[in-house]
Amino acid sequence: MKYLLALDQGTTSSRAIVFDREGKVAGVGQRPFEQLFPHPGWVEHRPEDIWNSQLGAVRDALATVGIGPEDIAAIGITNQRETTVVWNRRTGRPIHNAIVWQCRRTADRCDGIRSSLLGAEIQQKTGLVVDAYFSASKIEWLLEQVAGAREAAEAGDLAFGTVDAWLLWNLTGGKVHATDVSNASRTMLCDIRRSAWDDDLLSTFSVPRAMMPEIVPSSGVIGETDPDLFGGAIPIAGIAGDQQAALFGQMCSQPGMAKNTYGTGCFLLVHTGEKACESRNSLLTTVAWKLGDAPVEFALEGSVFIAGAAIQWLRDGLQLIGDAAETEALAKSVPDTGGVSFVPAFVGLGAPYWDPHARGIITGLTRGTTRSHLVRAALEAIAFQTRDIVEAMIGDANDAFSGVFALRELRVDGGAAANDFLMAFQADVLGVPVVRPTVTETTAAGAAYLAGLGVGYWSDLAELRNLWKRDRVFEPTSDETWRAKGYEQWKTAVARAKG
DSSP states (O other), rough: OOEEEEEEOOOOOEEEEOOOSHHHHHHHEEEEEEEOOOOTTOEEEEEEHHHHHHHHHHHHHHHHHHHHHEEEEEEEEESSOEEEEEEEEETTBBSSOOOOOOTTTTTTHHHHHSSSSSHHHHHHHHHSSTTTSHHHHHHHHHHHSTTTHHHHHHTEEEEEEEOOOOHHHHHHOOOOEEEEEHTTTTTOOEEETEEEEEEHHHHTTOOOOOOOOEOOOOOEEEOOOOOOHSSSEEEEEEEEHHHHHHHHTTTSSSTOEEEEEESSEEEEEEETOOOOOOOOSEEEEEEEOOOOOOOEEEEEEESOOOHHHHHHHHHHOOOOOOGGGGGGHHHSSSSTTOEEEEEEEEEEOOHHHHHHHOOEEEOOOOTTOOOOHOOOOOHHHHHHHHHHEEEHHHHHHHHTTTTTTOOOOOEEGGGGGGGGHHHHHHHHHHSEEEEEEOOOOOOHHHHHHHHHHTSSSOOHHEEEEEEOEEEEEEOOOOOHHHHHHHHHHHHHHHHOOOO
């Protein structure tokens, strides 16, 4: 068995990546699928499109490498989180389109719960702020709006799953209905300290327990593929939500280790070990993973809504640049922003502010301001927003670990991690090294690593840590005075953007 196969099911496309024993990419398949927007603020996918695109991506990847099922030791799954699918157990057919994590149709319902006494109780059990982002209210909506759905659910005829469970069901020919602990922790129906569905939470959202998948570890054999799919059965031995998989793929396997994924937004997670840290700074407490029979491990998570999307706006909205790759040279062409600050709060501010009424703002403009200053300010904004989350995480972690937590380095991935200026500036803003790995497919790598551990392809975490290689380390070069002055200018601009 030479290879591992990772299924990386995302919001806009499905990918399949073949990894070799050294953790290197041997082949890739990718297929996009249609996004559906039936009403303003609503986002849906056809579950059949998710499955068919993922199946096609796998076949493409295997063909690229020229291998078959006999060459694959195991499959790992990583997926867009919170997206909700409900299907009929007998026919395997969805009762409705999948409701995507971005969808806001249940926002009013969640606002009402969050403002009641239930809001604090739900957050204590689940680690999540009550929000339409998560799966619970999406299931409730489907059961109320689809004719006959509630009766069928109560009779045990319907199955719920996040995307990992939907893929697992189809991969196994309907034999396995399960989800891993990391995905379960994003439903708002799981008591994360017990890794179990909670009867009170199920009752709050009127979800019959009979719909729910079995909760399984993130690493370990869960089932095997239907032999007809790929010409032979392949063990499925790893599952994790995309951000947790990226944390594992970055080998942030010890408490205090952190990664940041720079994409359209940013997702920053810090590993907190076996301790579920309650956040006082509006971060999310989430399950990181569970390796076989070992205890569950946890993370704190913070999200930046607009990161790379600000660069896209400079390109498409203002047409200041023709390509994102230009930003590095432009930013380096000026010594600083010339006093300009850019807060890209186009859809409000995420953690730790959680201000939906904030709007984007550019301050400090003068006649001497050039496009280079604006581009640099946009890149700096990504780094400053990341520091906002790091500051909140350090506060929460110090509460949990009696004031002894310190961030030693930040591991980075995602498209914008290729920008050397941004990574160097990020190191200066945080005052800690920023580390970029040689393999940047960290989400898929995390799924492959979990699967490999699950079948003994790799023996332990120590062996996996040896696979993770540094491409470049960006050391901080600024002093604390510079760091404090720049961050104060940023906080002043944020205050003007809020509300």
